[in-house]
Amino acid sequence: xxxxxxxxxxxxxxxxxxxxxxxxxxxxxxxxxxxxxxxxxxxxxxxxxxxxxxxxxxxxxxxxxxxxxxxxxxxxxxxxxxxxxxxxxxxxxxxxxxxxxxxxxxxxxxxxxxxxxxxxxxxxxxxxxxxxxxxxxxxxxxxxxxxxxxxxxxxxxxxxxxxxxxxxxxxxxxxxxxxxxxxxxxxxxxxxxxxxxxxxxxxxxxxxxxxxxxxxxxxxxxxxxxxxxxxxxxxxxxxxxxxxxxxxxxxxxxxxxxxxxxxxxxxxxxxxxxxxxxxxxxxxxxxxxxxxxxxxxxxxxxxxxxxxxxxxxxxxxxx
Numbered sequence: 001x002x003x004x005x006x007x008x009x010x011x012x013x014x015x016x017x018x019x020x021x022x023x024x025x026x027x028x029x030x031x032x033x034x035x036x037x038x039x040x041x042x043x044x045x046x047x048x049x050x051x052x053x054x055x056x057x058x059x060x061x062x063x064x065x066x067x068x069x070x071x072x073x074x075x076x077x078x079x080x081x082x083x084x085x086x087x088x089x090x091x092x093x094x095x096x097x098x099x100x101x102x103x104x105x106x107x108x109x110x111x112x113x114x115x116x117x118x119x120x121x122x123x124x125x126x127x128x129x130x131x132x133x134x135x136x137x138x139x140x141x142x143x144x145x146x147x148x149x150x151x152x153x154x155x156x157x158x159x160x161x162x163x164x165x166x167x168x169x170x171x172x173x174x175x176x177x178x179x180x181x182x183x184x185x186x187x188x189x190x191x192x193x194x195x196x197x198x199x200x201x202x203x204x205x206x207x208x209x210x211x212x213x214x215x216x217x218x219x220x221x222x223x224x225x226x227x228x229x230x231x232x233x234x235x236x237x238x239x240x241x242x243x244x245x246x247x248x249x250x251x252x253x254x255x256x257x258x259x260x261x262x263x264x265x266x267x268x269x270x271x272x273x274x275x276x277x278x279x280x281x282x283x284x285x286x287x288x289x290x291x292x293x294x295x296x297x298x299x300x301x302x303x304x305x306x307x308x309x310x311x312x313x314x315x316x317x318x319x
Contacts, residue, residue, distance in 0.1 A: 012082050017086065019118070021119050038085035041087060044066045044099075046062045048089050070098055074101075078109055131188060154287060157230060188207075191214070
């Protein structure tokens with residue numbers, strides 16, 4: 001009688017260990033026990049992780065495993081050590097970081113995988129937002145540009161519950177602008193930054209207000225954005241009146257706020273400067289409540305040439 005061969009690394013164990021998102025004392029006793037008992041601690045950034053381990057007197061050797069080295073080094077690390085603890089820069093590994101890829105490698109090799117409970121940034125941000133959070137969708141980081149970004153924004157716009165996403169300081173204003181265009185500037189939201197750290201702050205308001213506030217005072221640190229759900233008609237998928245003046249049913253279903261000519265042109269100019277053009281720019285404008293014909297003319301006006309050379313008015317375009 002034959003038996004199935006054991007996986008290559010049966011008996012080896014990988015433990016994903018959450019680490020503080022800011023305050024070094026926000027680590028569990030069990031996490032410290034696992035870190036001390038591991039053969040090696042694999043870290044996304046050994047320089048940052050060494051600070052945490054030294055603070056708590058953990059002397060376990062460190063090895064770097066980040067997004068660039070996991071494809072080439074992860075199998076070797078898992079094979080060489082029976083007990084591997086993995087930590088990322090902050091929070092729970094596998095949430096918008098390379099931990100998810102490491103888990104897939106470990107499972108392919110037959111390594112047992114365990115995840116400890118612990119800190120993650122989006123949970124306190126959700127609670128601090130003051131928005132209804134009985135249901136929510138986690139978006140991670142939005143795509144930077146193009147069709148995939150537009151589609152994700154449209155999904156957020158019609159969702160009847162809150163959405164939570166991560167963003168970098170340099171891209172926050174652009175993302176708030178795009179969210180306001182897709183959801184309407186009146187949509188309630190919150191921006192939490194530097195959670196658990198000395199300069200923790202949470203700013204609440206409409207997407208339009210938040211965009212203006214952070215454009216005037218550029219943010220620093222790690223950021224979580226929480227966006228409120230759509231209003232009742234959009235949440236149920238019911239038709240929302242558009243501005244074509246036609247008697248038939250509108251072709252798009254999205255929450256919209258009135259957009260005047262100056263606002264529409266300003267939105268198109270800024271979106272083009274962020275690299276959005278053509279059909280994607282037109283779709284973004286329509287989602288913001290700009291009429292189809294006006295959205296088309298603005299998409300023509302603020303094309304690639306406009307992005308490179310400034311505001312170029314073409315025949316037939318809006319003034």
